[in-house]
Amino acid sequence: MMKPILLAAALFALAACETTPVADVCAGRLGTNVEAALAETERRLGLGCEYQFESYFRENLATAEANPSSDNKRLFSDHLVRANELGVISKRQARELYNRYFNVKFVSLAGDYNTCSQTCPVQARVLNDMKSELQDKELGLLRVSTDRASYYRADSLLKETQIVLEATCRACDAGNPGR
Amino acid sequence: MATQLNFRGAIALATLLVSVAASATGPVVRLFPTTVLEDIRETGQVAEEMENGLQEVIHRLDVQQQLFVDSQCQGAEGDEGCAQISKQLGATYLEMLDLMNSRLPDMERAVNSTRTSLESRLRKELGQRTTPTSLQDQLLGKSGSLGVPGTEAKDRPALRGRSGVRLSDRFKQYYQLVATNREGPGSSLAVVAADIYLDMEEAAQLIAATQEEISRAALMEQLNQSFGVITPEMAAVVGGVKEILFGESVVDAPIAAPPYVIGQTEFVSPLEM
Numbered sequence: 001m002m003k004p005i006l007l008a009a010a011l012f013a014l015a016a017c018e019t020t021p022v023a024d025v026c027a028g029r030l031g032t033n034v035e036a037a038l039a040e041t042e043r044r045l046g047l048g049c050e051y052q053f054e055s056y057f058r059e060n061l062a063t064a065e066a067n068p069s070s071d072n073k074r075l076f077s078d079h080l081v082r083a084n085e086l087g088v089i090s091k092r093q094a095r096e097l098y099n100r101y102f103n104v105k106f107v108s109l110a111g112d113y114n115t116c117s118q119t120c121p122v123q124a125r126v127l128n129d130m131k132s133e134l135q136d137k138e139l140g141l142l143r144v145s146t147d148r149a150s151y152y153r154a155d156s157l158l159k160e161t162q163i164v165l166e167a168t169c170r171a172c173d174a175g176n177p178g179r
Numbered sequence: 180m181a182t183q184l185n186f187r188g189a190i191a192l193a194t195l196l197v198s199v200a201a202s203a204t205g206p207v208v209r210l211f212p213t214t215v216l217e218d219i220r221e222t223g224q225v226a227e228e229m230e231n232g233l234q235e236v237i238h239r240l241d242v243q244q245q246l247f248v249d250s251q252c253q254g255a256e257g258d259e260g261c262a263q264i265s266k267q268l269g270a271t272y273l274e275m276l277d278l279m280n281s282r283l284p285d286m287e288r289a290v291n292s293t294r295t296s297l298e299s300r301l302r303k304e305l306g307q308r309t310t311p312t313s314l315q316d317q318l319l320g321k322s323g324s325l326g327v328p329g330t331e332a333k334d335r336p337a338l339r340g341r342s343g344v345r346l347s348d349r350f351k352q353y354y355q356l357v358a359t360n361r362e363g364p365g366s367s368l369a370v371v372a373a374d375i376y377l378d379m380e381e382a383a384q385l386i387a388a389t390q391e392e393i394s395r396a397a398l399m400e401q402l403n404q405s406f407g408v409i410t411p412e413m414a415a416v417v418g419g420v421k422e423i424l425f426g427e428s429v430v431d432a433p434i435a436a437p438p439y440v441i442g443q444t445e446f447v448s449p450l451e452m
Contacts, residue, residue, distance in 0.1 A: 070446075077448035098450035104319065105452045109311045116306035119314075126311075153319075160318050160370045164305065167373030170380070171302035 026052050034064045034072060038079045042086070050088045057097070064144040073102050073145040100133055101140025104154045108133045109161060116172035123169050130158050210304055210372040215296045219375070222289040223350030229282040230347055230424050236275045240417065243268045272413055276393050279420060283393075287386045294379035297372055305369055312452075317369055346424050349378070389419040 026049035030037040041056045049056075060079070064072045080094040089097075099107050108129035111118045119126055134154060141151040247253075247268060252261035305314060353375055396416050 073448070074446045077446070077450055080450060095450045095452065098448055099452045102448065103451055105315055107452070109315050110452075111311040113310060114307050115309050115311055115314055116302070119311045120306070157315070157318055160367075161315070163377070164314065164318065164369050164373040167376045168301050168305045171298040171376070172306040174298055175302045175306075 025049060030056065030059055030063065032063060032066070034060070034067050034069075034075055037063050038075055042079065042082050045083060045086050045088050053083065053088050061101070061139060061144060065139065068144060068146045070146055073140075073147065076102060076140075076144075100136050102137075102145060104137075104141075104150050104157060106130050106133050106154070106157070106161075115165075115168055116175075119165065120169035120172050123165055127158075127162060127165070130161065134158055210297075210300050210368050212300070215293070215300060218289070218293040218296050219350060219353055222286075222293045223347050223353075225282075225285050225289040226345075226350060226424070227347040229286055230345060232278055232282060233275065233420065233424060236271060236278060237417065237421065240268070240271045240275060243271055272417075273397075275417070275420070276397055279389070279393055280397075283386060283390055287383070287390075290379050290382050290386065294376060294383060297376040297379065301372055301376055305372075314369070318367075320367075346382070385419065385422065389416070392416050392419060 025047050026044055030040045037060055041060060044056070045053065060076075064076070077098055080089070080098050083089050084091050084094040096107050099105060109119070109126060137151060137154045141147045141154065243264060247261070247264050250261060250264065252258065252264055255261045309317065353371070393416060396413065
């Protein structure tokens, strides 16, 4: 009585293995050509490899770093837009990733409340986050996109922000001596 | 005379450009209203007067000290000539202290006035009327709220670290920065305002420390009648005066990178902030 049941279970398990090739689809190198690697990434994302998005993104950045070009900025922008359309990442995530790596402006310095109340209490943390973001911009702007001017502008923007925040936050504190 | 004319010219130009720019850009973040400009102008004037008054005395002090050293007066208490030089040194030093005592309060008042007015503008305009996002826009010169929309930075201000520069020259530089940036994007005006404010805080601290030192040194002189030689305390006072007024270090270490045009390449992503 037990034998047919065990046999059926074994056959079922075997069949299940044959119909779930996802692990194989998601693994493996994406390629050394940036455009092809991004296309391959999108193909895999469409096949259910969403959980690999972050490692794909890092691998694609490394591939682009090895193949620097001003066109890479556009390729990554298109890729992030498509990843959003595929439902892998939200629009906000797409925007944050793009701007973190490929824009002069810092996503670490953002907010809808006034500077005195939002940034000054966490000034040191914000500046540390900006410094860390500058390293990502160095990769995205300088090494991947060969956009030196934008990277240098981001670098000076960070230094300007340090000075302006130092002065502004001191002025805010002077206006609230009890705080 | 020529310097004074240039200084006045720069002030007039700055004032003119401020008013032209203000009328051309609609709603503006007003970091440099007339009152602040007037404070900066006055501080520059007070600094210049103080420099002019002290330059000759400090030079004389340096010459007398050199004479003291060259005449090998160190340790030669019995020598009449050396005693004479020592007496002159003490008198010149006291003269410098008197001059400082008479000028420093004006300087202190002017510096504090500039600091206070800028502090208020920074708090109101950048602290309370600006979000972190719009602050970044302003620094990049994209919002137009501080300057002319659509223009890009050509001359970024040299940031902090201008020691080695005369105090009055530093104020001339402030004026030039304000004037230059009124012509282009206002983005850097936030940096200029922050820079001046932090400089004023530093100057106020130095002035207070020098005043304290002068009181102490004057008391020492009253007790000792004559210094004989330049003591370490005297050297510290003279050094402090020179630092405030004439600058000590000749090494400029600007924090800002060389001026770069904002790197707006041909591609603009729809994801861009």
